[in-house]
Amino acid sequence: MKFSRIAAAVTTAALAPAVLMASPAFAAGPDAPATGTQPAPTAPDQAVPDPTVPDQAEEDRKTILAIIAHPMASEFMKEAGRKAIADGPKAMRKFIEVDQHNIRMDDYRIAILRLLPDAGPGLKEGVNKVLTHGNTIEKLRHFYDVTQHELRDDDNKVEISRLIGTGGTGVKEAAKKALKGTPADRAEFLKTGRYLAQAQDDLVELARIDEGWDGPILTEAISKLMDGSPTPAELRHFLEVTQYELRDQDNRVAIAKIIDGAGPELLKAGRAALAGTPADRTEFLKTGQHEARAKDKAAKDKEKPAPGKGGDTKDNNTGTGTATTGTGTGNTTVTAQGNNGAPLATTGAGDHTTLIAGGAGTALVAGAGLLLAARMRRAGAEG
Template identity: 55%
Template sequence: MKLSRLAAAITTAALAPAVLLASPAFATGEETSAPASPTAPAAPDQPTAVQPPAEQPTAVQPPAEQPDESQAEQDRKTILAIIADPMASAYMKEAGHKAIADGAAAMRKFIEKDQHTIRRDDYRVLIARLANDAGPGLKEGIRNIFEIDATVEQLIHFYEVTQHELRDDDNRVDIARLSNGAGPNLKEGAKKALKGTPADRVEFLKTGQHHLRDQDNRIEIAQVIDGGGPELVKAGLAALNGTPADRVEFLKTGQHEARAKDKKAQEDKEKEEGKQPDQTTPTPTPAPTPGTSGSGSSSGNTAVTPQGGSGPLATTGAGDTGWIAGGAGTALVAGAGLLLAARMRRAGAGR
């Protein structure tokens, strides 16, 4: 009995793989095909996924097929950049726009030739305009650059570099000249500017020297009116309360005019106080009539002293001749009258 069971178990174990392989479930793959089914379709689709990159060279080919249009567009952009430069003149802009309108050949000609000729002329004009406010050093530099057949590069370098160097040299000379004979404030400011940067020297000549000079002018005006006459003090105070230009004008001419007024007022005062008797009109001595007493005759000086003179011989001008003759005639008439009066008195006494 045990032997038969053992034989049955062996038989079952031997037949089990065959039964499983022959079963419908294993044949259709219902239990084992689930993990394998996604892998089976993916294998044929991989070649399709990598095909688009192989088609990209066809997409980038059109720009390479239009070389002429690309060059013309580049030239157009180059010209637009040239005429957009702040240094571009009106003539440069006009020529650039015309080249763009005329087409590719005109644009190429403008870039290779025309722009350089126009730029050379433009910089020559700019350099010539510098002479309007240039000092002697810069003016000489301008003459020198025009005497040579300067290239565009040389003209640009002169305009952007050399002119500033020459202008600074002229500014140094001007500052040194201003400091000669200047007041203490202006001298100190000039010294600082000469030791500073070119911009410091420009600023000093533009505004600083005027401010410092005005401070010195104020000090000088205060010294001028110290102890001066009323007109000088009045004009000086008005200048101090006025503008810098008023103070310059006072020191240049105003103080002298005020001094003249004070001097004239002083002279008039002296004439009025010290020489008043000389300015009275003398009473002429009449000729004595017969029968009158000579005691009534004036024995004073009947000569009229001219204003500003000290006697009949004080002046020697031609206009004095008539006055001298008149004085002598008066003296003779007076003497004859006295003689006649004396004779009449003696005649009366003899009777």
């Protein structure tokens, strides 16, 4: 008897690696073993039944019942075992000697396919290779029991090395420690440790932003965030998204103050910036306002009467317009720097993988002191 599911698994194993990687849903059927569990051990072959033994059929039935009662037996194994019992002695003998082994190989293939969704590049390549060339149950079992864990750890090492190259001080130190540890240490770092270390780096970045920014809206938001014992995910979102929204609000306020009572060119440029993009407002505060002021001053100087052409020469040479002498700088910082001076990522809080919420407040208490110290230094400087 050739089971259709076994044929499907064999056909899938013969496909190109790209097809296998694109089709992890093959392993999601109800007949597959649960994720992270190994298929049940294969029952040993039974000797050819002795026709003089009247109870051989009963012994085969008990053997099959034991196979399908195993906690890791797949639904397909159970279904095939029950059918063999119902079909009689010959079917039971065939199930014990042939069918159970074929089904077990199919179960291993499905269990291996289910490794793909969260696998790194090395493990994905290994899965495709074993499904293409793993034509014995011994090869499949060894891959599932041993090789997959070795490949997963290799992928973890690569990812941790990448974080060392791109992360802040806290992330770098924690990542180097994980590389020197055990495979379990590396897995734990990627699961939780990296996010707690990133939170400490984010606190340092918040202190830097708070010390260098003059706008009240962003400064107040930073204080409120820190008073609420934020989680690592909340810190990330604030640095990647919220801070830029609040910077723009501060810039709007600064521009409104600059154009209040300004000359025509400065007023025109300021209104255009307010109607434009956040980048337009940043550019206006950085350079546009000064260019507009220069135009207003040039126009006013041109309107002055020439010396000796009437009026009080002394007054004409010394008078100045208030619109050309006023100044306003606003906040011209374009981009806040992330970890280790690198621009912050724009992936958002969902591209990361799982972030740690519970217990994060305690882990961030030490970093909050950085913010307080920065503000004390700024207050001393202003005093």
